[in-house]
Amino acid sequence: LNLTVLDTSTKTYVSTICEGQSVTIGGQTFTDAGIYTIRLLNSNGCDSTIILDLRVKPVTRTDIEKVICEGDVVIIGSQTFTVTGRYTITLTSSIDCDSIINLDLTVNPLSRTDLSFIVCNGEAIAIGDSIFTETGDYTVILENSLGCDSVVTLDLRVNPTFEETI
Numbered sequence: 565l566n567l568t569v570l571d572t573s574t575k576t577y578v579s580t581i582c583e584g585q586s587v588t589i590g591g592q593t594f595t596d597a598g599i600y601t602i603r604l605l606n607s608n609g610c611d612s613t614i615i616l617d618l619r620v621k622p623v624t625r626t627d628i629e630k631v632i633c634e635g636d637v638v639i640i641g642s643q644t645f646t647v648t649g650r651y652t653i654t655l656t657s658s659i660d661c662d663s664i665i666n667l668d669l670t671v672n673p674l675s676r677t678d679l680s681f682i683v684c685n686g687e688a689i690a691i692g693d694s695i696f697t698e699t700g701d702y703t704v705i706l707e708n709s710l711g712c713d714s715v716v717t718l719d720l721r722v723n724p725t726f727e728e729t730i
Contacts, residue, residue, distance in 0.1 A: 573606050576615040582661035583623040587616065594618050624663040631670045633712035638669060645669050675714035685725040689718065696720050 579587050586595045590604045597620040606612035630638050638645045641655045648671045657663035681689050688697045691704045699722045708714040 573610075574613040574615065576617065578617040578619070580619040580621060582621050584662070587618060589614055589616060596620065621659050621661045623661050624657050625666070626663070627666045627668070629668045629670075631672060633672050633710070634674045635713075636671075638667065640665055640667065647671060672710040672712050674712050675708040677714070677716045678719075679716060680719040680721075682721045682723060684723050687722075689720055691716050691718060698722055 581587060581595075584595075586593050588594075589602050592600075592602060594600055594616065597618055600616040600618065602614040602616060604612045604614065628640075632638060636646075640653050643653060645651060645667065647669070649669055651667040651669065653665040653667060655663045655665065679689075679691075683689065686697075688695050690696075691702075692706045694702075694704050696702055696718060698720070700720055702718040702720065704716045704718065706714040706716060
């Protein structure tokens with residue numbers, strides 16, 4: 565009788581993944597941090613024990629609510645946002661896992677008003693803190709109720725006064 569004793573094997577693996585990822589060994593899938601013992605058959609048909617030390621790094625989630633005025637932008641990573649909406653942006657965090665940003669963006673409009681007046685010499689038109697007494701085209705920038713620019717364009721014509729001697 566010739567008896568050959570074949571070796572069993574035991575190996576330890578330390579694996580680090582990001583939340584939402586998995587490791588599969590011998591048909592078993594692992595997603596949670598922990599120490600697992602997996603029994604398989606090695607190439608000799610003997611027991612093989614794998615000890616898996618699984619570490620899971622977290623995914624970072626950030627919610628941002630932002631209100632801007634028309635013409636302004638929000639930049640996150642390399643992406644630019646200028647329109648009202650809800651956006652999900654995925655970046656890579658400092659620990660090489662996903663950093664998920666949920667952006668709730670509101671874009672408030674600018675206000676635009678065109679005014680045209682004809683006044684007599686000596687009369688004035690006031691817009692905000694500005695007073696106008698001469699013929700011309702003027703632009704005044706105020707702030708609207710949403711905190712954005714309110715652009716007022718004024719076309720002012722000043723009629724001369726005539727003196728008549730009798």
